[in-house]
Amino acid sequence: MKRPVTIKDIAKMLGISKSTVSRAIRGSEEINPETKKRIMDLVEELDYQPNAFARSLLKHRSNTIGVVIPAIENSFFANLISGVQHVAHSKGYNVMICQTNDSFDREVSDIRTLCRHQVDGIILSLSSETKSFDHLQSVIDKDIAFVMADRTTHKIEAPRILVNDRDGAYNATKHLIENGYRNIIHLAGPESLEIANLRAQGFSDAMEEAGSTDIDSKIFRCPFREEKARELTLELLKDGVKFDAVFAASDKIAVGAMMAIKEAGLYIPDDVALVGFTDLPMAKLLTPSLTTIQQPAQEMGRKAAELLLESIEDKESHDSSDYVMTTRLIQRESTKSKVGKA
Amino acid sequence: MKRPVTIKDIAKMLGISKSTVSRAIRGSEEINPETKKRIMDLVEELDYQPNAFARSLLKHRSNTIGVVIPAIENSFFANLISGVQHVAHSKGYNVMICQTNDSFDREVSDIRTLCRHQVDGIILSLSSETKSFDHLQSVIDKDIAFVMADRTTHKIEAPRILVNDRDGAYNATKHLIENGYRNIIHLAGPESLEIANLRAQGFSDAMEEAGSTDIDSKIFRCPFREEKARELTLELLKDGVKFDAVFAASDKIAVGAMMAIKEAGLYIPDDVALVGFTDLPMAKLLTPSLTTIQQPAQEMGRKAAELLLESIEDKESHDSSDYVMTTRLIQRESTKSKVGKA
Numbered sequence: 001m002k003r004p005v006t007i008k009d010i011a012k013m014l015g016i017s018k019s020t021v022s023r024a025i026r027g028s029e030e031i032n033p034e035t036k037k038r039i040m041d042l043v044e045e046l047d048y049q050p051n052a053f054a055r056s057l058l059k060h061r062s063n064t065i066g067v068v069i070p071a072i073e074n075s076f077f078a079n080l081i082s083g084v085q086h087v088a089h090s091k092g093y094n095v096m097i098c099q100t101n102d103s104f105d106r107e108v109s110d111i112r113t114l115c116r117h118q119v120d121g122i123i124l125s126l127s128s129e130t131k132s133f134d135h136l137q138s139v140i141d142k143d144i145a146f147v148m149a150d151r152t153t154h155k156i157e158a159p160r161i162l163v164n165d166r167d168g169a170y171n172a173t174k175h176l177i178e179n180g181y182r183n184i185i186h187l188a189g190p191e192s193l194e195i196a197n198l199r200a201q202g203f204s205d206a207m208e209e210a211g212s213t214d215i216d217s218k219i220f221r222c223p224f225r226e227e228k229a230r231e232l233t234l235e236l237l238k239d240g241v242k243f244d245a246v247f248a249a250s251d252k253i254a255v256g257a258m259m260a261i262k263e264a265g266l267y268i269p270d271d272v273a274l275v276g277f278t279d280l281p282m283a284k285l286l287t288p289s290l291t292t293i294q295q296p297a298q299e300m301g302r303k304a305a306e307l308l309l310e311s312i313e314d315k316e317s318h319d320s321s322d323y324v325m326t327t328r329l330i331q332r333e334s335t336k337s338k339v340g341k342a
Numbered sequence: 343m344k345r346p347v348t349i350k351d352i353a354k355m356l357g358i359s360k361s362t363v364s365r366a367i368r369g370s371e372e373i374n375p376e377t378k379k380r381i382m383d384l385v386e387e388l389d390y391q392p393n394a395f396a397r398s399l400l401k402h403r404s405n406t407i408g409v410v411i412p413a414i415e416n417s418f419f420a421n422l423i424s425g426v427q428h429v430a431h432s433k434g435y436n437v438m439i440c441q442t443n444d445s446f447d448r449e450v451s452d453i454r455t456l457c458r459h460q461v462d463g464i465i466l467s468l469s470s471e472t473k474s475f476d477h478l479q480s481v482i483d484k485d486i487a488f489v490m491a492d493r494t495t496h497k498i499e500a501p502r503i504l505v506n507d508r509d510g511a512y513n514a515t516k517h518l519i520e521n522g523y524r525n526i527i528h529l530a531g532p533e534s535l536e537i538a539n540l541r542a543q544g545f546s547d548a549m550e551e552a553g554s555t556d557i558d559s560k561i562f563r564c565p566f567r568e569e570k571a572r573e574l575t576l577e578l579l580k581d582g583v584k585f586d587a588v589f590a591a592s593d594k595i596a597v598g599a600m601m602a603i604k605e606a607g608l609y610i611p612d613d614v615a616l617v618g619f620t621d622l623p624m625a626k627l628l629t630p631s632l633t634t635i636q637q638p639a640q641e642m643g644r645k646a647a648e649l650l651l652e653s654i655e656d657k658e659s660h661d662s663s664d665y666v667m668t669t670r671l672i673q674r675e676s677t678k679s680k681v682g683k684a
Binding site: 073085094095109110114287 | 359361372404406408413414415417420421423424427431436437438439440441443448451452455456458459460597623624627628629
């Protein structure tokens, strides 16, 4: 059997270095055009077949994608990553993950690191601090594939994987209204995040439909963090704010609220009902178990990876659509019907 | 103020390309030695100060470290990573994370990816499938800094960050014995993991001390996964295995056991007491809350990063010591004293 032609053979025949041949094949601009032509002519003549790694170099690919998320200890993002990995691994791509801890500076730095390490594409969920988007535009400008998932922005042209946050929040609030709760408050996420505002919108829409007025005074902003949610709820209770139900913009916020309500000596759902958003694994383990809006995290991750790989393999496709997935209400012990049976 | 000298200036003065100057400064072997000498002489004469990125190139550094862990949705690893990031970020290093899903093939692939993307060092916690270690030896052979944390092996010469697993397990078992439990079983982790075997050892030691015999028949192996632990516990109950207490080798296993015990209509701690290992955030939120052995995950991550960065900055230091951190027993509602008060 004939031995396959190597870069070394080509270099020897032309009396130049291996690295020059390799650079020419990779399409480097640093090489004399005449030399480049001689190399590429010989490559064609000898029917040189680069190996897999060389092929990926030829296509300028590293077969690695990056995922940038706010917090890995949040099971929602862990599940999203699991969906991304499932698709990426099945197609021979490796996945590197960066955690921003919800810091804008960290996000900028992580994005730069991934670009410098030449990933083929990046999937991002925004930090709650992020208000400017130049670092993301620069990813797109570098022709690196880019997809946003869950926490996204409309200020950048890129595909977005979302759930219908407004509808999910509307259904959560409506569930409380239909079960006879009237003094419902909303512990909303930070105003910098579109998802938080969409969930607040869903709350407002359902409340307005039920004839409620002065709805803004029933919305309290809070970071997506247990401890902060606990402190806020304790403060509301201390200040004498009246409520018989809480719709929390995330399960993390709901857990914080649950702690505070128990600490204040009140019972869930008898004194205060509680609905979360996400369906973290702990939601069903809590006592009482938490009624919540389930987000299809794995499926979101899979879809994000599929779109990213499509964009990597076909640079021409410039998709910037929204992919909106549906949520569903999971009723558990933290809500019950207060409506008198006839 | 005088403008600082740049690579461009040097290239212009010598009539050569910028990339040649840059390669010479980086110590490339591909350049004519005479050219290299001319460049380096001029660099010295002009007192050229490379910027931060160029400096890192000079030292052949990417200022990025990789962390390879079995599962990010496990809060123990999430906390460990948070400790790593704290130290790494404070010293200007970026962190890229890879998740093996406890798969050996994935671990090999992740290690290769990080090496190919030229990280300066790697922190690893072994997958439970890993039984050969060539891929780790190759990291060390490539002169990439390497540290193991939590799930480690003695078959590779590298620093190891551990907790005293045997002592932790011994204390957990002793806590049950001292509170009057006699039929204690141990849901142990997989035999491939040293930490699982050390914890089983601690259990055996405490049981033996208390005069128990046939201890091996009280140890049941189980993956570190809720669902598998639930199935195993249901099976033990169905098979009529008698026990009044369970020491689980991890909180994940404990949660699975808790589900099974509740499903079987038994009460914790009245019918069966339960102790875990790790202190995941959910441990205190369970009903009953879980008595467990707390591992200092953050501190382990910080120590791992400190050792890794030392090794990166000083290649001469070839440390392969064990750093053993202490655990502590956190008593909660899943255990109580059965000993009659005098």
